[in-house]
Amino acid sequence: MSSPQSSLKKAFKTIVLPRIRIVITGLLLIIVSKSASFVAPMAMRTFIDDLIPNEDLLGIKNLVALVLVALVIQAVTSFMLIKLVSVQAQYLITELRAEVQRKVLSLPVRFFDNTQSGALVSRVMKDVEGVKSLVGTGLVQLIGGLFTAVVAFVLLIRISPTLTLFSLAPLALFAVVAIKAFSVVRPVFRERGKIEAEVKGRLTETLSGIRIVKGFHAEKSEEASFSKGIHRLFDNVKKSMIYMALVSSSSILLAGIATTVITGIGGYYIINDQLTLGAFLQFTFLLGLLISPIFQLTSVGTEITDALAGLDRTEELLSEVSEYDDSGKTPFTEPLRSLRFDKVSYAYEKENLVLKNIDLEVKRGEVVALVGTSGAGKSTLASLAASYLTPTQGTVWVNDQPLGELSLSDYRSKLGVVLQDDFLFDGTLKENLLFVKPEASDQELEKALSAAHVKEFTDQFERGIDTIIGERGVKLSGGQRQRLAIARALLADPELLILDEATSSLDTESESLIQQSLAELTRGRATLVIAHRLSTIRNANLIVVLEKGQIVERGSHEELFQKQGRYYDLYTRQAKI
Ligand SMILES: Nc1ncnc2c1ncn2[C@@H]1O[C@H](COP(=O)(O)OP(=O)(O)OP(=O)(O)O)[C@@H](O)[C@H]1O
Ligand SMILES: [Mg+2]
Incomplete structure (x- = not known):
């Protein structure tokens, strides 16, 4: 004082x-x-x-x-x-x-x-x-x-x-x-x-x-x-x-x-x-x-x-230090081709490593899926990719440049996130979409809405996309909120997309709809997806199983399924429910 x-x-x-x-x-x-x-x-x-x-x-x-x-x-x-x-x-x-x-x-x-x-x-x-x-x-x-x-x-x-x-x-x-x-x-x-x-x-x-x-x-x-x-x-x-x-x-x-x-x-x-x-x-x-x-x-x-x-x-x-201080940072304007974790470890509190020695690469046009039990470190990994956190050890490389050396605002402008507890603002549906891209045209809006199957439910609303959704979107169902979040990401059209459990609160029917729109959403960009519903990630280019902060298995759905290891356990257990 x-x-x-x-x-x-x-x-x-x-x-x-x-x-x-x-x-x-x-x-x-x-x-x-x-x-x-x-x-x-x-x-x-x-x-x-x-x-x-x-x-x-x-x-x-x-x-x-x-x-x-x-x-x-x-x-x-x-x-x-x-x-x-x-x-x-x-x-x-x-x-x-x-x-x-x-x-x-x-x-x-x-x-x-x-x-x-x-x-x-x-x-x-x-x-x-x-x-x-x-x-x-x-x-x-x-x-x-x-x-x-x-x-x-x-x-x-x-x-x-x-x-x-x-x-x-x-x-x-x-x-x-x-x-x-x-x-x-x-x-x-x-x-x-x-x-x-x-x-x-x-x-x-x-x-x-x-x-x-x-x-x-x-x-x-x-x-x-x-x-x-x-x-x-x-x-x-x-x-x-x-x-x-x-x-x-x-x-x-x-x-x-x-x-x-x-x-x-x-x-x-x-x-x-x-x-x-x-x-x-x-x-x-x-x-x-x-x-x-x-x-x-x-x-x-x-x-x-x-x-x-x-x-x-x-x-x-x-006097707190802004994270957007770009002095000494390299501008990052080229398209994002790859995001690579190189022996990355992370601890929220000293000594207690939540992620250990992670090696992982997501390339443009690819979908990498993270699976694993609760608390394994999936969201933490996603936070590192979004540069919300910086690695305790190791390096995150973007197109072969360390993420830490790049202009953060340039990097973030290429990023789109759909998070576990996705956040909507009080206001209309339309405002919630437009805040990621205020200049979007009506056609772009329309395209995002139909690709994320938002139209299905907004058409039933008297005021359509001008409906007020309440604080944090309380006036929408969980699934509706998620579809809206996906529409938002589609509209933002990011080069790197991070999806944390985007499909967890959907019924089978909307899930299959969402899967189609996700396929659309992930095309042409690098996507890191975390899903508890393993059926949604069968087509991922790479599936990585995390356990207690470490990667214990990696491969395609078929490979991992045949291997009958951790992924197989997770998958069959879920299929039974
Ligand atoms: N902000 C934080 N501060 C301290 N510890 C945290 C924080 N966030 C997460 N943790 C710890 O890090 C570990 C990994 O959490 P994380 O959220 O990455 O798990 P997860 O794999 O996403 O789990 P879930 O499937 O339940 O979402 C947990 O043990 C959690 O307690
Ligand atoms: Mg999580």
Whole structure:
């Protein structure tokens, strides 16, 4: 965790400095606005001490005009401050959100395995709001406030050093209380963002898993875990509220004391002719100008503290290494001819190898099928092929170049995946297809839909492919979802296709339909397919049997069947069911 100074410095460099023009505009505006606020108290003294005793009507007229002008200036500059600076700050939040989201999407899959999505949502949407306080009115107000305080202080000293001393003693005490409180509150704020993100994350999971929650009638336990989270949040907020209340009440108390003492001493000075009435009134006015920014400091201080905590988290995220950093990588534009695993091993956790010494090649126009019992490492192998993971040992070669040395975005643009738990977005069927190829023509769409036998069921929908399929495609059956996923892959027309159990939730009839479309889908590209239903891969060019992370058999369906080994066992066992 970084210290307040270092994060303030960092935030200044990365957030404030690039937007220094807005900040300076804001500062100029606030200085004009604050300077204008001094006109009224200054006029007060002339009004009482000179103009009234001398019955100077013209003077009064001029003075009133001057004060009015100052008021108008104040109003206009505060309006412009909001219009220019606050609106700009909101725009920056928008920009920063886009930047953080882009960054998040560029992070490797492993990052997401270890981070709650809800927490990331919070990072993207909420934490960046801190810029508002730094670039927007927060910092500007803080500096404007300090400016007012300093000017007011100088003017106060000029009126009466003793009175100033008496008024400043309680204020100094207040500053001590405030600084102390902020040092306590800062970590509390930091913690708050974290708790909020966790609670939100869990709630999101509960809602997306609503079928399981209800299926096991586990609402109570979800309620309990949510309630625990929000009470942690409550405790956190309570803690900061108490400290903030301490700051604001002590500020009110001490300011009150200062005013009362000054009234007493001021009265004494006036009676002894050491101070004119005008000067005294001016003093109290100016004291107000000195104190109000210190009050403001409380709220702006809280805001900036909160903002820095959020921006710290944003900074942390932005400093993660994107997997699409192409510096030093070779562009990969030629067609993909082959993908070859060369003695590849992989461990999710140290030492515990999930894949061992895999040698395997998929060529363009070929289908290589992976089979094996659950947990054998098939999906892991597919993840390596998709470069979601990088080998712990060994090399994945693409057209005789190591995958690790190629531009990842070039490689991924040649890739199409249909995964075990295939993902559909909330939206229409059509949108789910088009997101892989937004520019696809209606004919292309039509072709993919009929080849994947999606038309069979969309024709029954009242709104056809404009039907909304719900979050994760809940309004479709498992088989329908898979066919849609296949259509999506067909539309994307990738050079390397990875299919993880694409046919597992199909009945025999749709399976045979799908088999036809798969034959179509795999033509002319390299295909790596994982299937539990062994009947779907009989025509594969090569079948590889994985067991405990190792290849134990390889060959065509006929060869392996005749061999009566592991594949034969798997196949006959399945045929019996
Ligand atoms: N993200 C992960 N972090 C840690 N371990 C993992 C992760 N994903 C998978 N594993 C482990 O790796 C091993 C292989 O998993 P994998 O998903 O590759 O199996 P699979 O052959 O696809 O199984 P299935 O047929 O059930 O889909 C399993 O023991 C699993 O526990
Ligand atoms: Mg799997």
